[in-house]
Amino acid sequence: MEKLILEVPAEVVDAARLPPGEIEREFLKELALALYQRGVLSLGKARLLAQMTRWEFEELLGQRGVLRHYTQADLEEDMQYALGSR
DSSP states (O other): OOOOOOOOOHHHHHHOOSOGGGHHHHHHHHHHHHHHHTTSSOHHHHHHHTTOOHHHHHHHHHHHTOOOOOOHHHHHHHHHHHTTOO
16 A cells, blocks of 8 residues: 655744644545545545544534535435345
């Protein structure tokens, strides 16, 4: 598995108005939100990046006013699943 390591300048980390133990998690959530909003990541991948459950991430999207991407294909897949046929 390939892993990406992002380097955040010390002055940015120091300027973050967050407790030291929350900085990494908050930065990951913000990155996940931005990438999801731009359509770069799917909901599932964005929530993994944010280290949140699906429900937690969807709640965060609502709190931030980020519209959920939901296509016709998503609707059809959900309908098939609801009807018990895949």
